[in-house]
Every structure is written in C-alpha cells, then in structure tokens.
Amino acid sequence: MSQKITLDHGSGGKLTLELIEEVFKSESGLDSAILGDIAFTTDSHSIKPLFFAGGDIGKLSVAGTVNDLLCVGAKPLYLSTAFIIEAGFEIDKLNRIVKSIKEEAEDAGVKIVCGDTKVVENGKCDGVYINTSGIGKIIRPIKGDNINDGDAVIVSGSIGEHGFAILNQRENLNLNTELRSDVSNLTDLILPLIESDVEIKFMRDPTRGGLAMCLNELCYKRDFGFEIEESLIPVMEDVRVISEILGIEPYYSANEGKMVIVVSKKDQDRALDILKKNPKGSNAKIIGKVSKKTAGNVILKTKFGSTRLLKMPVADKMPRIC
Amino acid sequence: MSQKITLDHGSGGKLTLELIEEVFKSESGLDSAILGDIAFTTDSHSIKPLFFAGGDIGKLSVAGTVNDLLCVGAKPLYLSTAFIIEAGFEIDKLNRIVKSIKEEAEDAGVKIVCGDTKVVENGKCDGVYINTSGIGKIIRPIKGDNINDGDAVIVSGSIGEHGFAILNQRENLNLNTELRSDVSNLTDLILPLIESDVEIKFMRDPTRGGLAMCLNELCYKRDFGFEIEESLIPVMEDVRVISEILGIEPYYSANEGKMVIVVSKKDQDRALDILKKNPKGSNAKIIGKVSKKTAGNVILKTKFGSTRLLKMPVADKMPRIC
Numbered sequence: 001m002s003q004k005i006t007l008d009h010g011s012g013g014k015l016t017l018e019l020i021e022e023v024f025k026s027e028s029g030l031d032s033a034i035l036g037d038i039a040f041t042t043d044s045h046s047i048k049p050l051f052f053a054g055g056d057i058g059k060l061s062v063a064g065t066v067n068d069l070l071c072v073g074a075k076p077l078y079l080s081t082a083f084i085i086e087a088g089f090e091i092d093k094l095n096r097i098v099k100s101i102k103e104e105a106e107d108a109g110v111k112i113v114c115g116d117t118k119v120v121e122n123g124k125c126d127g128v129y130i131n132t133s134g135i136g137k138i139i140r141p142i143k144g145d146n147i148n149d150g151d152a153v154i155v156s157g158s159i160g161e162h163g164f165a166i167l168n169q170r171e172n173l174n175l176n177t178e179l180r181s182d183v184s185n186l187t188d189l190i191l192p193l194i195e196s197d198v199e200i201k202f203m204r205d206p207t208r209g210g211l212a213m214c215l216n217e218l219c220y221k222r223d224f225g226f227e228i229e230e231s232l233i234p235v236m237e238d239v240r241v242i243s244e245i246l247g248i249e250p251y252y253s254a255n256e257g258k259m260v261i262v263v264s265k266k267d268q269d270r271a272l273d274i275l276k277k278n279p280k281g282s283n284a285k286i287i288g289k290v291s292k293k294t295a296g297n298v299i300l301k302t303k304f305g306s307t308r309l310l311k312m313p314v315a316d317k318m319p320r321i322c
Numbered sequence: 323m324s325q326k327i328t329l330d331h332g333s334g335g336k337l338t339l340e341l342i343e344e345v346f347k348s349e350s351g352l353d354s355a356i357l358g359d360i361a362f363t364t365d366s367h368s369i370k371p372l373f374f375a376g377g378d379i380g381k382l383s384v385a386g387t388v389n390d391l392l393c394v395g396a397k398p399l400y401l402s403t404a405f406i407i408e409a410g411f412e413i414d415k416l417n418r419i420v421k422s423i424k425e426e427a428e429d430a431g432v433k434i435v436c437g438d439t440k441v442v443e444n445g446k447c448d449g450v451y452i453n454t455s456g457i458g459k460i461i462r463p464i465k466g467d468n469i470n471d472g473d474a475v476i477v478s479g480s481i482g483e484h485g486f487a488i489l490n491q492r493e494n495l496n497l498n499t500e501l502r503s504d505v506s507n508l509t510d511l512i513l514p515l516i517e518s519d520v521e522i523k524f525m526r527d528p529t530r531g532g533l534a535m536c537l538n539e540l541c542y543k544r545d546f547g548f549e550i551e552e553s554l555i556p557v558m559e560d561v562r563v564i565s566e567i568l569g570i571e572p573y574y575s576a577n578e579g580k581m582v583i584v585v586s587k588k589d590q591d592r593a594l595d596i597l598k599k600n601p602k603g604s605n606a607k608i609i610g611k612v613s614k615k616t617a618g619n620v621i622l623k624t625k626f627g628s629t630r631l632l633k634m635p636v637a638d639k640m641p642r643i644c
Contacts, residue, residue, distance in 0.1 A: 002412040002413060002414040002415075003412070003413040003414075004409075004410050004411060004412055004413065005407050005408070005409060005410065005411045005412075005413060005416065005441055006409055006410075006441070007409050007441050007442075007443065008441075009407070009439070009441050010407065010439060010440050010441025010442070011441075016439060019439060020437075020439060023413065023416055023417060023420055024420060024437060024439075026437060032436060033400070033402075033435035033436040035399075035400055035435060035457070038360070038457070040400060040402060040435060040436055040457055041402070041436050042402035042403070042404045042436055042437065042438050042453065042455055043404065043438050044404040044405070044406050044438050044440050044453055045440075046406055046440045046442050046446075077357075078355070078357055078362060080355075080362060080363070080364035080455050081364070082364045082365065082366040082453050082455075083366070084366050084368055084406070084451055085327050085331070085332065086327070087326075087327060087328055087329050088326050088327065088328075089326060089327045090324040090325070090326055090327075091324060091325040091326065091327060091345065092324040092325075093324075094327065094345055095345060098345055098346060113355035113357060113362060114354060114355040114362055114363050114364055115342070115346060115348060115364065116364050116365050116366050116453075117331070117332060117338060117341060117342060117346075118332050118366050118367075118368045118451075118642075119327055119328070119329050119330075119331050119332025119333075119641065120329075120332070120368050120448060120451075120642060121329065121448075121641075121642075123445060124368075124446075124447065124448040125446060125447065126442060126443075126446040129406055129440075129442075129451070131364065131366055131404050131438075131453035131455070133364055133402050133404075133453070133455035135357070135360075135362055135457065319441065319443075320440075320442060320443075
C-alpha cells in the first residue's frame with residue numbers, strides 16, 4: 001500500500017525536510033535561489049484562520065516572501081500573487097486581503113507585477129490559498145557556506161509570537177492575552193545590514209518549526225553545530241505564559257517577522273548596533289555561537305546552568321501556521 | 323449581503339476578467355510581466371482530474387508557465403514549484419507528478435530552482451494544487467502595443483483538444499475517442515520565432531476560454547478587432563465530434579500546447595515557415611486578420627459565408643481545466 005501524506009509532512013519539521021529530500025530531491029537549504037545577480041523564491045500560504053490578531057493571509061504572504069529574499073542578501077523588488085479561491089468565499093473578504101497585500105507590499109518597497117486567479121468548488125479549499133513568488137536583486141550573495149567556529153548567532157527580536165497567537169485564536173484557548181502575530185516584512189531592518197560591510201554568514205526567518213527548526217536545519221549534516229544560551233533568548237511574557245500552559249517551548253513556535261542571523265564574531269556588536277537603530281530590531285540579541293564541537297546539533301544552555309539538546313522537531317504541533 | 327465568489331469567476335471568461343479588474347485593479351493583459359530584461363509570471367494549477375489523457379498536473383504546471391514566458395518574447399530559464407497537498411494523498415502519486423515536472427522541465431530547457439510544500443487537512447484541497455512561477459530572459463519584449471489593421475492572426479496548430487479531453491474524462495462522457503490533451507511546452511517551437519526577425523506583435527497561449535477568450539481579451543476596450551475565417555481554423559475530427567455532442571464550439575475549449583500569434587502581414591508567410599519546421603507547428607495556419615472596423619469585437623466568417631460575433635464567454639463551461 002502506498003504511503004500517504006500527513007499533516008505532519010507539512011509542519012516544517014524533520015518529516016517535511018525528509019519529504020523534500022526524498023520526493024523533490026532538493027537539498028539547497030536556502031530560502032531563495034541565487035541566480036547570478038537575482039534571487040528567486042516561492043511560498044504558498046494556507047494559514048488558518050485567514051484573519052488573525054496582528055495580520056491576515058495577505059500581509060503574511062507578502063512579508064514571508066520578502067523576508068525569504070532578504071535572507072540570501074537580496075533587495076526585494078517584485079512579487080507575484082496567485083489565488084486559489086473556494087467557491088462561496090465572500091468578495092468583501094477578498095477585497096480586505098488584497099488591500100492588505102497592497103499595503104504590505106508598499107511598506108516592503110516591492111511591486112506586485114503579475115498574478116493568477118483560480119476558483120475551486122466549495123469543500124476543495126479553505127477560503128483562499130495564496131502563493132507569492134518573488135524576485136530580488138542580489139546585493140551580496142549570502143549562502144551559508146562559510147560558517148566558522150565562534151561565529152555569533154543573533155535573533156532580531158523576541159520569538160514565538162506568531163505561532164502562539166494563531167494557536168490561541170484557532171483553538172479557542174481563551175487565554176487572556178493581547179498577543180499578536182509578529183508578521184511583518186523586514187526590508188527596512190535587514191537591508192541596512194546587507195548594505196553594510198558586516199560579515200554576514202547566514203540569515204533565515206524562523207517560520208515553521210521556529211528557532212529550533214531553523215538552527216537544526218542549518219547544521220543538519222554539517223560539520224558544525226550551535227551553542228545557545230536560554231537566558232539570552234528574548235521571549236515576551238505572554239509567550240512565556242502560553243508556552244507553559246500548552247507545554248510547547250517558544251523555540252518551536254513560528255515567527256513571521258524575525259530573522260536569525262549568523263555573523264562573524266568580530267562584527268557581532270556592529271551588527272547589533274545596525275539592527276537596534278530600527279524599532280523592529282530593538283530587542284535584537286546575540287543568543288549564542290557556532291561550535292564545531294557540537295556538529296549537527298543545537299545545544300541549549302539552560303537558565304539553571306545545565307545543557308540539553310534543542311532537538312529538531314519531527315513534526316510541528318502547529319499545522320497551517322503560514 | 324456580501325457578494326460571493328462562484329466557480330464562474332475562475333473560468334477564464336468575462337467574469338474572471340472583471341474580478342481581476344475590480345478586485346485586483348490589474349489591467350496588464352500580458353501573460354508575464356516584463357521587468358527590464360527579465361520576464362516573470364505565475365500560475366496556480368487546480369486541474370481535475372490530476373492525471374488525464376496526454377498528461378498530468380505536473381506536466382501542465384511546467385508547460386503553462388513556460389508558455390507564458392514565451393508569450394512576451396522571453397527565453398524561459400527558471401521555475402519555482404509550490405505544492406499544496408491534501409492530507410491522505412498518496413506519496414506514489416506525488417512521485418509520479420514530480421517525475422513529470424522534471425521531464426517537462428528538461429524538455430523545455432528550464433531549471434526548477436526553488437520550491438515550497440504545504441499540507442492541508444483532508445477535504446481542504448483536491449489532491450494537490452501546484453503553483454509554478456517562472457523567470458525568463460527577454461530576447462525582445464512583445465507587448466501587444468503595436469497591433470495594426472491587417473496584421474495576420476496565426477494559430478500554431480489545431481485547437482480545443484485539452485478542454486474536451488479533460489471534459490470527456492471527468493464527466494465520464496464515454497465518448498469513443500483517442501482524444502488527448504495537447505499539453506506541451508512550446509520552447510522549441512516558439513523560441514526560433516522570437517529569435518528570428520519576424521515582426522511579432524503579440525502572442526498568447528489560448529488556455530481558459532480558448533481561442534474565443536484569447537482574441538476577445540486582446541481587443542477588449544481596444545481600437546481594433548479581428549476578422550477570423552472558420553474554414554481556416556484547424557480542428558481535429560475528434561474535437562469536432564465532441565463539440566457537436568456537447569454543443570460547445572471548439573473555439574471555447576482550452577488549449578495547453580498552442581499559441582495564437584499576431585504578426586505583421588508582410589511577415590506572415592515567413593512566420594508560418596518557421597513554425598512548420600517543427601512537428602508541433604505542422605498544422606499552423608493563418609486564420610484571419612486584425613481589423614480596425616470591428617474594434618473590440620471578434621467577427622467569425624462562417625463556412626457558409628455569413629458572419630457572426632465570436633463572443634467573449636461570460637463564464638467557461640469548463641471549470642478547473644488548468
């Protein structure tokens with residue numbers, strides 16, 4: 001009997017990674033393809049619910065693709081938007097989503113230049129799915145191929161908000177919280193860093209699977225790992241509370257407006273200075289370093305001084321988070 | 323009460339055109355965006371069934387996007403593929419689709435350079451939806467902005483096969499036919515034409531809504547129209563038979579491996595010669611001309627010598643054809 005796809009295959013964890021390796025035979029590991037002096041990326045969005053605290057699928061679909069272009073050292077320029085819409089979907093809602101796309105695109109400095117619209121029967125979609133593909137101009141290619149022992153690991157701000165905000169709303173947890181998704185394009189935060197001479201080794205927006213997946217994926221089958229300090233990782237109080245109630249660590253919760261940045265140790269303070277000049281980077285922190293000793297693994301030094309593995313999630317507990 | 327999206331909005335007819343104008347405020351009318359020396363396009367595919375006579379959603383998703391790049395005078399180079407997969411979908415089928423994508427990409431001379439995978443719950447998709455976006459290098463930009471009275475209209479081969487093949491299979495019409503979809507990339511047919519000095523005014527692959535939609539959309543709100551001769555339009559015998567049984571003219575049936583080409587009258591024979599050098603163009607025909615007198619309309623001269631409007635379809639009778 002043929003194996004079947006499960007929700008876990010799409011959760012962004014190890015199963016997704018294996019599916020991509022086995023079925024698609026792809027191992028690039030970069031968020032965007034680098035094609036000479038242009039970057040090219042694609043993302044389909046099937047988030048549930050479509051409208052959530054802090055944003056909607058429209059804003060998300062622009063921010064996600066813009067951030068993927070920034071990751072490889074590109075200035076985001078052009079986006080496509082392709083809609084799959086369920087018959088019966090309200091045109092008013094579609095208008096709200098399109099408005100949100102336009103606003104986020106303007107904020108990110110990108111143009112929507114082409115699109116597509118398909119409609120499927122009621123029950124063959126979940127409102128609307130949006131694919132955004134994007135093109136950027138490479139300022140300097142960032143490929144993650146020169147990561148060295150001692151390089152610094154920076155997060156651009158507090159982690160876990162997007163995943164928990166969605167979960168709180170979707171699962172009717174009724175937690176008394178003002179928590180909002182952090183969904184946002186990071187053009188004005190990250191472009192100055194790309195345009196500086198800070199030696200950037202790698203960047204990724206830690207979406208599905210959160211910070212834990214991001215770091216594990218980066219050192220997967222590589223000759224280096226990470227040593228991260230729990231006490232240095234910025235986490236909002238509301239995220240901490242929800243995390244404890246749900247029994248899910250914030251390191252596994254998706255972000256949609258944060259960047260993980262690996263820089264040369266010598267440039268770590270300058271990188272932080274550049275990030276902190278922008279309000280979106282006010283909570284940026286150096287959270288640890290690259291370590292040859294922990295090859296292939298992410299080691300978390302806890303607040304109590306002990307150490308443990310921050311494992312790659314097999315499957316995220318949060319499907320349809322983006 | 324808010325208006326709702328219907329299947330007709332996605333059928334590629336007038337309702338789709340109005341939706342795109344009203345909601346997305348887009349009027350480009352080109353299959354790909356022209357951005358300096360690159361072309362960029364996107365298409366989401368939700369065809370039903372996924373596997374059909376002559377191809378599958380994988381082949382379709384590559385061919386469709388490659389052909390859209392060719393339309394604006396570009397050499398197709400890079401594709402992205404983004405999957406939305408329904409939980410429960412068989413991995414064997416996914417493997418077949420991925421294989422088909424790779425084969426068609428190789429045949430079309432393009433590289434798959436980036437991708438994305440999302441999984442949604444059973445009942446929130448229909449097996450798999452695939453978005454392919456593409457980048458090409460502009461050889462010469464073809465914008466449709468210099469169409470003149472008397473320009474020749476060429477079709478690269480017989481029309482209507484894709485739509486009727488899908489309909490025959492999906493609706494269990496049980497018509498005794500060998501009819502197969504014409505789905506195919508047209509790189510090796512169209513690239514030589516682009517690289518020649520034939521004065522090409524416009525190209526489009528007549529997909530949803532068929533030849534009728536393609537021509538009507540091109541002259542929509544413009545100061546020219548078309549005069550087309552029914553007796554010159556190549557139609558396979560099987561298509562003719564199904565057309566009569568269904569009461570749908572082949573002009574309204576989708577194609578996925580044909581091109582409508584408008585060229586300067588002086589170059590029409592040379593254009594035809596170039597097309598006919600390739601087996602995919604062996605049935606290429608000049609089917610009519612651009613006419614200022616019929617501005618905004620497509621006039622069909624029937625086999626009986628009378629003339630009638632070949633109207634823009636309000637909504638195609640064939641949803642989910644691509």
